[in-house]
Amino acid sequence: MNTTQTELDHTIELYQQHVMTTYGRARVEFERGEGAYLWDSEGRRYLDFLVGIGVNGVGHCHPAVVEAIQKQAARLIHTSNLYYIAQQAEVAEILCRQAGMDKVFLCNSGTEANEAAIKICRKRGRAMRPDKTVLIVAEGSFHGRSYGALSLTAQEKYQTPFAPLVPDVRIVPWNDPQALWDAVDDRACGIFLEPIQGEMGVRPASVEFLQSARQAADEHAALLVFDEIQTGCGRTGDYFAYQGYGVIPDIISIAKAMGGGVPIGACAARGEAAEILQPGDHGTTYGGGPLACSAAAAALRVIENEDLPGNARRMGATFREGLEALRSKFGHLEVRGRGLMLAMVLAKPVAKDVAGLALEDGLIINAIGADVLRFLPPLIITQEHVTEALQKLNCALESVA
Ligand SMILES: Cc1ncc(COP(=O)(O)O)c(C=O)c1O
Structure with a gap:
């Protein structure tokens, strides 16, 4: 067990003792974020297609937001x-x-x-x-x-x-x-x-x-x-x-x-x-x-x-196309949503397994209910992010097929 694992174990112990269990939590602590990526306490990188449940639309730690907070905090x-x-x-x-x-x-x-x-x-x-x-x-x-x-x-x-x-x-x-x-x-x-x-x-x-x-x-x-x-x-x-x-x-x-x-x-x-x-x-x-x-x-x-609604429309269309291809490849039921608020309805109740496998592989997505995967990526994503997410999702879906 390395040092960071020990620190995470200590954090988890404190949670068990002192934090009300209103959430089921994955065994990860994120320490840093930039754009579409997060890094955990062991330095592993994750592509974040959930962004704090739809919060970090401009990506993690957008320089303009960081600067505004820093300046205002000092005043x-x-x-x-x-x-x-x-x-x-x-x-x-x-x-x-x-x-x-x-x-x-x-x-x-x-x-x-x-x-x-x-x-x-x-x-x-x-x-x-x-x-x-x-x-x-x-x-x-x-x-x-x-x-x-x-x-x-x-x-x-x-x-x-x-x-x-x-x-x-x-x-x-x-x-x-x-x-x-x-x-x-x-x-x-x-x-x-x-x-x-x-x-x-x-x-x-x-x-x-x-x-x-x-x-x-x-x-x-x-x-x-x-x-x-x-x-x-x-x-x-x-x-x-x-x-x-x-x-x-x-x-x-x-x-x-x-x-x-x-x-x-x-x-x-x-x-x-x-x-x-x-x-x-x-x-x-x-x-x-x-x-x-x-x-x-x-x-x-x-x-x-930065016309992020426009980017959500463009990237949403290409991501959706990729999701449709995966849906039909694995025989899943439906892709739905608009822009960069998308979901795939699975044919089996394995959404939690898929999200867990994706997380292990460095992709953050959300299982909502037993059979729905939800995707809420940051609105600043590029084609490269979409390609990376689809590759990782493909692997996760393959593992449960
Ligand atoms: C549609 C909708 N309404 C209300 C809320 C509650 O917002 P908050 O958690 O910021 O209080 C949420 C949170 O997920 C939401 O998605």
């Missing part, structure tokens, strides 16, 4: 939302411009972005009539783990142990425009949908489903909220996935890639929805602070200036 780390914060204003301007929204509320995570969206829907609804409090969500959704967001996460395994949840949530079947239309009435204050359900195994919404949601929201004076926490900031080949669908929401929740690796989230709204929250309605001590916003402004500028 001012935190004040509070009782004062103006120039970096927050800059992030808000970029997000509104790219998202086609008017105003944002900045917070610290995707979950918090959804909490703000829920409060906007409920406050607006109750002002119209006291029982206009119903939130419509889709089966298989994932919106976060706090009580509001969890109540919108229509998956039994997440909800059942924590019941009772927030009331007045109606669940509709995924991609069933008629069922959605039928479920919405005048008591609905908000409809929450992911344009592509990420945690459910990368299931894209149909255009008809999102259109039905828009029409139902208009018909019953509800707000349409798209959770773009995983799909946003270029990942699907558009800056926001809704732009590829041509269905415009009233509110978007954003997080993950917007911070370049630093925790930050945003609830962006347009029109009337942007004016609902007033002083005292909602808040956050840390949200929109100078450090996180410096990182986010840098990451968002990189996404714009």
Whole structure:
């Protein structure tokens, strides 16, 4: 056993003693990252096609993000939302411009972005009539783990142990425009949908489903909220996935890639929805602070200036083509997703084995459920990265064939 192994064993021992076991963890500790690669504590290199579950869209330690954090950390780390914060204003301007929204509320995570969206829907609804409090969500959704967001996460395994949840949530079947239309009435204050359900195994919404949601929201004076926490900031080949669908929401929740690796989230709204929250309605001590916003402004500028949505579209097309070839070679079922948010549905429940073999071979991918492999590479990848990932995936799939 070498020194680094001993250090990792010590870390694992401390975890066992002192860290709540909310995650099953692979036996790896990453020490360094650059672009599309990570290095572990033994110096082994990994091609990262998961990037912190869709967070490091601009790649690991992008120089512009690192410089912004370093400079800001040396000047001012935190004040509070009782004062103006120039970096927050800059992030808000970029997000509104790219998202086609008017105003944002900045917070610290995707979950918090959804909490703000829920409060906007409920406050607006109750002002119209006291029982206009119903939130419509889709089966298989994932919106976060706090009580509001969890109540919108229509998956039994997440909800059942924590019941009772927030009331007045109606669940509709995924991609069933008629069922959605039928479920919405005048008591609905908000409809929450992911344009592509990420945690459910990368299931894209149909255009008809999102259109039905828009029409139902208009018909019953509800707000349409798209959770773009995983799909946003270029990942699907558009800056926001809704732009590829041509269905415009009233509110978007954003997080993950917007911070370049630093925790930050945003609830962006347009029109009337942007004016609902007033002083005292909602808040956050840390949200929109100078450090996180410096990182986010840098990451968002990189996404714009380097046209990462365009790269996601181009590299997504070639990666998808390669995945299709592997799918048909090994008799797997389906490749789905958009841009660089892709998944392969396997014919056997071996996704965990494939991800484990890939990890041993220096490729990080994600098993989501028993039979789905999810790929969320950084948006800066080149053809060489795609080729390397496909070669390693081929080996892993061969081993379980
Ligand atoms: C679509 C979606 N919504 C919400 C969340 C929760 O975001 P966070 O973990 O930043 O709170 C996630 C996280 O995976 C997500 O994918």
